[in-house]
Amino acid sequence: MITNRITAPDLQLIDRLDINNFKQLKLSNGVDVYYVSSSEDDLIKIELRFHAGRWYEPQPVISRAVCNLMRKGTSTKTAKQIADITELYGAHLDIESGVDYTSMVIFCLVKHLDKIIPIAEEILVDASFPEDEIELFVKKQKQKLRINAQNTDFHANRKFNAVLFGQQHPYGYSVEESTFDALTRNSLIDFHRKHYSPGAATIFVAGKVADDIMQLVETHFGKYPKQGKIIAATDKSIHTSAAYKHFINKEDSVQSSVRIGTLTISKTHPDFPEFNILNTAFGAYFGSRLMTNIREDKGYTYGIHSSVIHFVHGSYFSIETEVGNEVCAAAIAEVYKEMDLIKTVPIDDEELTIIKNYMMGGLLRATDGPYNRINVIKNMVMSGLTTAYFDSLANAIKTVSSARLLELANKYFDYETMQEIVCGKRD
Amino acid sequence: MLLCNNMIAFQTFKLDNGLTVIINEDHTTQLCAVNVLYKVGARDESIEKTGFAHLFEHLMFGGSANISDFDTELQLAGGTNNAYTSNDLTNYYDILPVSNIETALWLESDRMLKLDFSEKSLSVQRNVVCEEFKEHYINRPYGDVWHKLRKLVYDKHPYQWPTIGLELKHVQDATLTDVENFFYKYYRPNNAILSISGGISTQRALELARKWFGDIPAGNNFDRNLPIEPAQTNSKFLAVKKDVPVNVIYKAWKMPGRVESKYYATNLLSDVLGLGESSRLQHALKKETKLFTDVGAYITGSIDTGMFIITGKLAEDITYEQAEKGLQQEIDKIQQAIISDTELLRVKNTVEMDIAGNNVGVMNKAEILAAAEMLSDANLVNTEIERFLEVPSADIHTIAQQMLTADKCSTLYYGKDI
Numbered sequence: 021m022i023t024n025r026i027t028a029p030d031l032q033l034i035d036r037l038d039i040n041n042f043k044q045l046k047l048s049n050g051v052d053v054y055y056v057s058s059s060e061d062d063l064i065k066i067e068l069r070f071h072a073g074r075w076y077e078p079q080p081v082i083s084r085a086v087c088n089l090m091r092k093g094t095s096t097k098t099a100k101q102i103a104d105i106t107e108l109y110g111a112h113l114d115i116e117s118g119v120d121y122t123s124m125v126i127f128c129l130v131k132h133l134d135k136i137i138p139i140a141e142e143i144l145v146d147a148s149f150p151e152d153e154i155e156l157f158v159k160k161q162k163q164k165l166r167i168n169a170q171n172t173d174f175h176a177n178r179k180f181n182a183v184l185f186g187q188q189h190p191y192g193y194s195v196e197e198s199t200f201d202a203l204t205r206n207s208l209i210d211f212h213r214k215h216y217s218p219g220a221a222t223i224f225v226a227g228k229v230a231d232d233i234m235q236l237v238e239t240h241f242g243k244y245p246k247q248g249k250i251i252a253a254t255d256k257s258i259h260t261s262a263a264y265k266h267f268i269n270k271e272d273s274v275q276s277s278v279r280i281g282t283l284t285i286s287k288t289h290p291d292f293p294e295f296n297i298l299n300t301a302f303g304a305y306f307g308s309r310l311m312t313n314i315r316e317d318k319g320y321t322y323g324i325h326s327s328v329i330h331f332v333h334g335s336y337f338s339i340e341t342e343v344g345n346e347v348c349a350a351a352i353a354e355v356y357k358e359m360d361l362i363k364t365v366p367i368d369d370e371e372l373t374i375i376k377n378y379m380m381g382g383l384l385r386a387t388d389g390p391y392n393r394i395n396v397i398k399n400m401v402m403s404g405l406t407t408a409y410f411d412s413l414a415n416a417i418k419t420v421s422s423a424r425l426l427e428l429a430n431k432y433f434d435y436e437t438m439q440e441i442v443c444g445k446r447d
Numbered sequence: 448m449l450l451c452n453n454m455i456a457f458q459t460f461k462l463d464n465g466l467t468v469i470i471n472e473d474h475t476t477q478l479c480a481v482n483v484l485y486k487v488g489a490r491d492e493s494i495e496k497t498g499f500a501h502l503f504e505h506l507m508f509g510g511s512a513n514i515s516d517f518d519t520e521l522q523l524a525g526g527t528n529n530a531y532t533s534n535d536l537t538n539y540y541d542i543l544p545v546s547n548i549e550t551a552l553w554l555e556s557d558r559m560l561k562l563d564f565s566e567k568s569l570s571v572q573r574n575v576v577c578e579e580f581k582e583h584y585i586n587r588p589y590g591d592v593w594h595k596l597r598k599l600v601y602d603k604h605p606y607q608w609p610t611i612g613l614e615l616k617h618v619q620d621a622t623l624t625d626v627e628n629f630f631y632k633y634y635r636p637n638n639a640i641l642s643i644s645g646g647i648s649t650q651r652a653l654e655l656a657r658k659w660f661g662d663i664p665a666g667n668n669f670d671r672n673l674p675i676e677p678a679q680t681n682s683k684f685l686a687v688k689k690d691v692p693v694n695v696i697y698k699a700w701k702m703p704g705r706v707e708s709k710y711y712a713t714n715l716l717s718d719v720l721g722l723g724e725s726s727r728l729q730h731a732l733k734k735e736t737k738l739f740t741d742v743g744a745y746i747t748g749s750i751d752t753g754m755f756i757i758t759g760k761l762a763e764d765i766t767y768e769q770a771e772k773g774l775q776q777e778i779d780k781i782q783q784a785i786i787s788d789t790e791l792l793r794v795k796n797t798v799e800m801d802i803a804g805n806n807v808g809v810m811n812k813a814e815i816l817a818a819a820e821m822l823s824d825a826n827l828v829n830t831e832i833e834r835f836l837e838v839p840s841a842d843i844h845t846i847a848q849q850m851l852t853a854d855k856c857s858t859l860y861y862g863k864d865i
Binding site: 022023025026028029030031032033034036038058060061062063099100103104107108109110111112127128129132156159160163166167169170171172272273274275305306307315316317318319320321322342343344373374375377378380381382384385388389391 | 453475476477478512513518519520522523524525526527542543544546547549550553556557560570571572573574575576577578579581582585586587588589658659662690691692693723724725726730733734737740741760762763789792793796797798799800801803804806807808
């Protein structure tokens, strides 16, 4: 039989998502643990989330500095001794910084967890921030900053954050070399002691979760008193720039970095689940309007994307691309043209079906397997949401109409008031 | 077996047209991965037309015999995809609900059957790739380091250029005829590996593989006849003056290819020297003497003669001479005395963790099975850990002594102070 290649194979729609497939318990101190168990491999991943991001800083970059330096010594161990133990077992023990939250992530073979978890605990309660390590950190960060300063995207990103939130805002400030000079050992220790007790964590576990694993978590993180809500120290009002167009000249560049965007609704806003679909249609997948026109038709760029970023105290919509200097103006004009188009002509059924099917597939991928699913659970829990939120996203995808998307485009895509940043060389 | 639970169960088949099919059943997920690896990479290009394998990867999305738009069809099926090109291979993968697996097989088989794209599609993708070239290799500091290093290290072998190509012009000059010739030589079933991982029975997956790929004609067999890279007998040196804020150094030695027995010990040697904060270079040169702000060692792991690389960013006010001296002291040490049992255990445990971490999820599994099959045998994904664990410290020592010598080394200085 000759295979029929002309017509596409029949499709089945996705109707089942495994988002509810997780468990929850409390340690004896009341700390919440969420976990997704699988017997497929011999790995275990434990993430402790802390309210210790930029939002909580008493001074700039202290959050990042603490994340970087926490593993560099305790009152009984040097940085080398800590690295020797974790690396001896091939384990990952990483501290990840962020704007609102930070994380300690332990990822290792189950059989080695009992050797790694005591070190994790020690770092959380007894990090010592040795002076020589601080000095090395500062030197390295300055060097990194000098290298970054040669990138157009670095300048565009930081200008974008600054104009959206304001230079004084935790989400908006720019780091200079001198910012690091203000760090002192005492300020690092203070910040660490205030924010990193295991009793302040919310814990997320994925992998081969057995009773003995939870026993280890209890033993090492369950004995510290649970801490209440942490309030950020100072006033943090947002000051968005009034000027909408910003150009940063970089004479030796061959490409320009472009950022266009604005503050937008939070993920708990009733419009968000559908706005999220509009964003996908516009620029958040390969078949989006922006990619189809500006990359696949015009060949102006290797990639152009739009996204909605949610922080706890502010959300923004952004369009990002790197384009050749000579086609930069043309590319920006096409972005606005696409925005006008999506505001005036309803998305047709064919395109809407593609977006819906693609996005349902996306939800399936996002919740597939223990390590992906725990990330979704984590973002949900940290935003104070439940699985009902996830259902609302899925429901919006199934039911949204093109009339509604047109309405939202007119409500939220007002490029006259969007910030536009270009860093590159004027053609 | 040490890693029973992390082993991947699979079966391998060969269709009449030469296509290798690997199937891993994974019923824990609703997703499946369909991975198609073509045994062609930048090493198969001629020096006048570099960057072509990678450009071609872009063109594979520009329409095939019966399908005008690959991405649209896959997105309709709730799927996503991507592809990459290395010096050795080109790999395409699709992830979608297993209930729609036929869509991926339809798409992948149709573009293996026959490409059908326009002059416009070629011209747009030439531009896209040129912008990719600019974004990653020109418009950022140190972007051309690998262009310089590969050229310095390799005298004969096509590894002397990176997959993006030697220059923009090569990409701009590509013609439809080039594309056609390339396709019918390399993109044939007998030069490809299809691997599937997901919640589908092996029998059904094989049936579908036969249905969609079975009637694609085989191509002519060909010999690669790649130039053999000669052993190096004299040190090489290149200094590149650039307006970058930090001086960097690269030292590279030619090393055994990915399928040679010495590969495993050489890989471990690089980990002992430069992987992780407790490694020798990082501890001695970053922490103790503070000559570098970053330093490490790694290998390229390519099929033919690879590169063993030591690289670092010099601390401010440190000269290349001081930096070199520091590196040499560590090389001397590892040549003089055998490594400790703890170091050996550390690097082996690290490999064990890496392999376990890699064997998770349908996409990873489909990808590594195909890559291992290209090397020699898909079962390497399960057996390679043994090859690593059986390496004695004496072998690592011998390699350090024989390989890490000054006369076999290529050194690149790259920075403002040249």
